[in-house]
Amino acid sequence: MYGAIRNLLFRLPPEQAHNFALSGLDLADRFGLLKALAPKFDACPVNVMGLEFPNPVGLAAGLDKNADHLDALGALGFGFIEVGTVTPLAQPGNPKPRMFRLPEHQAIINRMGFNNEGLEHMLARIDKRRYQGILGINVGKNKDTPNEESESDYRKGIAAVYSRADYITVNVSSPNTPGLRDLQFGDSLKRLLDAVKDEQGKCVANTSRYVPIAVKIAPDMDDEGIRFVAQALRNSGLDGVIATNTTIGRDAVQGHPHADEAGGLSGAPVREPSLRVIKGLYAELGEDLPIIGVGGITDGESAAEKIQAGAKLVQIYTGFIYRGPALIKEAVEAIRKLQ
Template structure:
């Protein structure tokens, strides 16, 4: 139904407008008595063989929703009924910000990809906390945290720490997002010594002594071998729990989209099937060269059960979907879990 009826309709309209419409529609539909139960009945697969224990957390299944769809933690309770094993909210910044100028979200339909330059648009950490206080405990929640755009370099650590402290009681794990290409990231965030400093600051925060929350680092698929080696060193030195591989890409090679189309779109991070192999290669390199010493969450181009299996065979413990969810619909979650059971 989604691919043959809803998607063709949705794809007639601006992607960002469709996103906001979909969030509003989810809220309305799930307020109808019995709808949540019915959707859970259709979509969820409760099978002990799908359970995974990763980073000290027990996941009902290994298929999660990547950050970017539920930026402001508005519909995670509803999305949990679709069968996700975990949901990542954000990216959240200390203060609300509008992000980059529109138009900033583009479909590459022939490539089954998306280019975005959203720029961490969100309602700020305080609004996210208000929403997370409504958590019904259906699903593991990750908090993806970032910095406000345009702040001085000496305030970057403070921004991450503010989000970390405010969200600590309300999320199950943290994602430190330093690899988004759309927020004017300073050179500081690409520096190994600074990454160690930032992650150690989060690790030794007093809240971690009260109840430790796993921390993972979200990295770019465009890193070279030396940079990937540095990531392994950073994880091992700071003793964080793992890596999300990967964020969006600025590489445009191998696309079916024409050069004119890409020029019309302009800058942004590429996600979806075009980065599937790249992200899988990053996963395999990290797993092989770290002796699988930390958790890896695989994301990038997961549009089928076979795509998810490739990520896990490469070394991913869990997988996330986002662009695949847009193109393939909610049924993708169940199809992936069925494929993994086989």
């Protein structure tokens, strides 16, 4: 059934198809029709970062940037949903077109640039939700905030979403906000992690509730970079790492008409780069800090290999666009077989 819907959607430009599909899902949810689309499978519970997930397959950040579609997406069987990236203030993102399909590679290139409605809008949407499942909220910095002041945007984001989130993600890995990924290295990373930990401590004191915080990193790092991030994360006392975001690499899609579009490449071509980072992180961190694996999951095997490499949870985005909700079931069942 999803195949037929997808064929229609893929006739529209990608961003229009995206918005149309999400509005359609909302409508189907309101009329109670999502049961027909949602795959049926048994729970596969897992405890990570002190949270009980009904299954280890979540929706990655960026699909529901403003938490506008939580109820509909939450009805599809995901073990958890991550909304955002949200920045303190609303911002339009980059000019369109800014999303490109590469169906031959089961891939997408995007340079959305953190288009979002800002914290206030997201909080209002979350307060209206019916979705009762695990909610991750991914926070970032506004484009106009210089890197030297980025701490203040991350602090604002954490403080604002803290009481609504089951976990929070600090995103330092989008290639579409100039300079953002520099925050993954050296003293900039250490300073940011200290600030994030400090803000978490203040929020714990204010709310008497501990909300775990994970950091989301890029796949475009050499082995030394991966080791450095792992050590910095362990020293910071933060709670998890999400690996990975999209890649700026284009080797796997050379020659494709969209290959030279600026932005981050996701889907099948990021499977190997992301797996390499997960393996590198696990080699350094072992069981000290949970890894959430994301990048290029298009079937059960690509989901299971991330768990085998050391991830405790996985997330999907591009594979979900190409395969629909059936991928959730396929991934859960492949992971269940490993137990």
